[in-house]
């Protein structure tokens with residue numbers, strides 16, 4: 001497992017955990033299970049039960065989480081909680097967040 005300064009444990013699974021590094025930020029990462037990884041890489045359909053944690057994690061003031069949450073929430077926005085979260089999400093124009101976000105959205109082809 002790689003060294004990442006801030007790890008966010010997202011889903012409740014405790015098996016097959018791997019670190020998903022945020023591409024534009026090597027300091028922060030998600031600890032995710034194999035199923036989450038497959039979903040994040042678009043190998044599987046998103047299962048909203050795995051990502052309901054984003055609803056809380058996005059308020060943790062960890063930019064990487066917010067940046068990764070945005071495209072995921074966009075993919076989940078037929079769920080009312082995800083649509084609500086998107087409505088409330090806010091990035092400060094002065095931060096790097098928007099730039100990172102654009103890079104990630106490009107990568108994930110959202």
Ligand SMILES: [Zn+2]
Pocket residue numbers: 011012013032033034035036037050
């Ligand atoms: Zn998971």
